[in-house]
Amino acid sequence: MFFAYVWVGAFKAGIVRMLFLLGLWLTLLALAIAMWFGLTGFAMLGGYLGLITAILAAIVSAMTVISHGFAGDPNIAG
Incomplete structure (x- = not known):
């Protein structure tokens, strides 16, 4: 039941994340x-x-890792 309402909460988090949670729930x-x-x-x-x-x-x-990697950290000189 937990993953059912987490899945509903993920509707705005992107289609892949929503499908992941649906797949986990169904599994x-x-x-x-x-x-x-x-x-x-x-x-x-x-x-x-x-x-x-x-x-x-x-x-x-x-x-997630790639998007954070390309965002960069403005505090790091480079």
């Missing part, structure tokens, strides 16, 4: 359903969603 939901009911199909779905979520997390991380 955890699929894995929880797999464990609750013993459905291996949901475990596999959760695994694939987790891989996609990891790729989105890497993109979000790279976008």
Whole structure:
């Protein structure tokens, strides 16, 4: 439930960040359903969603690091 309202809060944070949080929420939901009911199909779905979520997390991380790197620090002489 936590990631559901964090996902809604991320609507203004950019599409990639929003998709990352949606993917995380759906991954955890699929894995929880797999464990609750013993459905291996949901475990596999959760695994694939987790891989996609990891790729989105890497993109979000790279976008953040690169944007901060290009912003520069005006206090550093260079």
